[in-house]
Amino acid sequence: MEVWHIWIIVALVLVIIEIFTSGFAVICLAVGAVGGSIAAACDCSFKIQLLAFAIASFIALLLVRPLLLRFFPKEEKVKTNANAMVGRRGVVCNAIEGVEGGRVMIDGVDWKARSVDGEDIAQGEKVEIVEIDSIVLIVKKL
Secondary structure, rough: OOHHHHHHHHHHHHHHHHHOOOOOOHHHHHHHHHHHHHHHOOOOOOHHHHHHHHHHHHHHHHHHHHHHHHOOOOOOOOOHHHHHHHHOOOEEEEEOOOOOOOEEEOOOOOEEEEEEEOOEEOOEEEEEEEEEEEEEEEEEOO
């Protein structure tokens, strides 16, 4: 097996690793390994092969990675758990009275709630969740 074969195998392994990671950094090293393979195929010394690997990797980091990031933007972070409640709407099932608070029903689940500005909200009124304070929903009347 010749040295340039080893460089190609390294490049293929790096491409496989890139499939399971994100960020497009490992693919730049794979491009560098192809550069090292080309240098090895031209019967260059190992130092020249490493230099070709380094230069090709650096150029790929400067050119290829930004291009790939533009075509594959990062996914938006999805709100989960309690943070997903903000912006949702519900119905007051026990009147919200000043600082005491009350209860709000959202998707069949009963939550303790307070109004955002301390106003009273009658039973049956529709509300929107503005924020969450521990396990208490802060709501505003719609």
